[in-house]
Amino acid sequence: MQRYFIEGTVSLNEDCVMDEKHIHHIKNVMRAKTGDEFNVVDSTGSAYLVRLTDIDPVTYTVLESLQAEVELPIDITLYSPLLKGDKMDVVIQKSTELGVHEFILYKADRSVVKLNGKKEASRLSRYEKIAREAAEQSRRTKIPAISFAGSLKAVDFTKYDLVLFAYEDNNLTGRSIKDVLKEYNAKTAAVVFGPEGGFTEAEAALFGTYENVALGRRILRAETAPLYALSVIGSYYE
Amino acid sequence: MQRYFIEGTVSLNEDCVMDEKHIHHIKNVMRAKTGDEFNVVDSTGSAYLVRLTDIDPVTYTVLESLQAEVELPIDITLYSPLLKGDKMDVVIQKSTELGVHEFILYKADRSVVKLNGKKEASRLSRYEKIAREAAEQSRRTKIPAISFAGSLKAVDFTKYDLVLFAYEDNNLTGRSIKDVLKEYNAKTAAVVFGPEGGFTEAEAALFGTYENVALGRRILRAETAPLYALSVIGSYYE
Structure with a gap:
């Protein structure tokens, strides 16, 4: 699943407007449609599953927190x-x-x-x-x-x-x-x-x-x- | 040290003419001179230290057998x-x-x-x-x-x-x-x-x-x- 690193932090169930720098990738590379799901990682390193709710502006709702530890312990x-x-x-x-x-x-x-x-x-x-x-x-x-x-x-x-x-x-x-x-x-x-x-x-x-x-x-x-x-x-x- | 894979086998103290396919590399890339040392590996996988004794034709003498095991045991x-x-x-x-x-x-x-x-x-x-x-x-x-x-x-x-x-x-x-x-x-x-x-x-x-x-x-x-x-x-x- 596609993953984007975003500025700031998000919370569960929040509706968020996507950072400008990822818009091109979402619209033109992924050709995403409303309802598509992807991951965001906020500035604290927390990862979330999110769903696209609008394309103009690109907006998503935060569905769930992803807990899997993918970073090395060192x-x-x-x-x-x-x-x-x-x-x-x-x-x-x-x-x-x-x-x-x-x-x-x-x-x-x-x-x-x-x-x-x-x-x-x-x-x-x-x-x-x-x-x-x-x-x-x-x-x-x-x-x-x-x-x-x-x-x-x-x-x-x-x-x-x-x-x-x-x-x-x-x-x-x-x-x-x-x-x-x-x-x-x-x-x-x-x-x-x-x-x-x-x-x-x-x-x-x-x-x-x-x-x-x-x-x-x-x-x-x-x-x-x-x-x-x-x-x-x-x-x-x- | 430069290493060449050769056809056939060699023995200690033997004088050998180098395989045609390595001549260009020895003469033009390494710009080797008589007395230069390098390694050859024969068709059985044995490695040797050799010294260049002539450039025309490219000839070397086999100085010693190299025993270090560099291959994986699997x-x-x-x-x-x-x-x-x-x-x-x-x-x-x-x-x-x-x-x-x-x-x-x-x-x-x-x-x-x-x-x-x-x-x-x-x-x-x-x-x-x-x-x-x-x-x-x-x-x-x-x-x-x-x-x-x-x-x-x-x-x-x-x-x-x-x-x-x-x-x-x-x-x-x-x-x-x-x-x-x-x-x-x-x-x-x-x-x-x-x-x-x-x-x-x-x-x-x-x-x-x-x-x-x-x-x-x-x-x-x-x-x-x-x-x-x-x-x-x-x-x-x-």
């Missing part, structure tokens, strides 16, 4: 450098489906992609659109936040309960993600991935005291590694 | 319908990185993409190239086989130790992949996914006696579902 912040071509789009879309809480796109020492401020703003709005659509399609109740950051050494990782660091050079010696999760009762975790060319030694040294994890025995591409990690983390809790 | 055959656009490429590439044994591309009742025999042949050769490159890049010792099949009802699933079936309509009631793997001592498994529009009831009914698994609490796209399943299966064994 907030995962994914640290990834900007990746080349459409790989970043793939990571944003699929990580959102897999339940990520937040994306922080940092500048790796070996980052290939460099953006100026203006380009950053337009990329951000593209990524936010991809994340919102993926959250709707996968029936989530949260849209992951996305932001750009400087280099890894400027990040305060002490604010997370757990920091997982996937270092290709140690892939066979790193610990398994499941074993690490078992040891921590973490509510928040940062998962840090490197660029196509890997971390520099200076970057790797920043994570000396954190958990170096292995991503299986094969070498995964930069855009596959986060999807593996998020799948494994999700399956641990679900 | 042969996973992925059943997927042909997906739209470049989604099939993504599934082939990433599933290969994640250790899949074989791909069987079947005709789903709701398949959107339909190919005639000539197009099938050209697609097959593209997919085989993607799988070979992904196997090389992820340092595997096997290249997954790929073939086209008819509808699901013509497939003999009894030949697998275990059959996992991911049915979106039962996503919240299906069992977890880990729990199912624990119960079976499977050496071979089929993992069956549906098309963008989902399975028909007739297709779902074929799997009544097999294991219906859940892929987490969110709804995954057709091309994300296999990546989740393979990640979780890999992490169970590794």
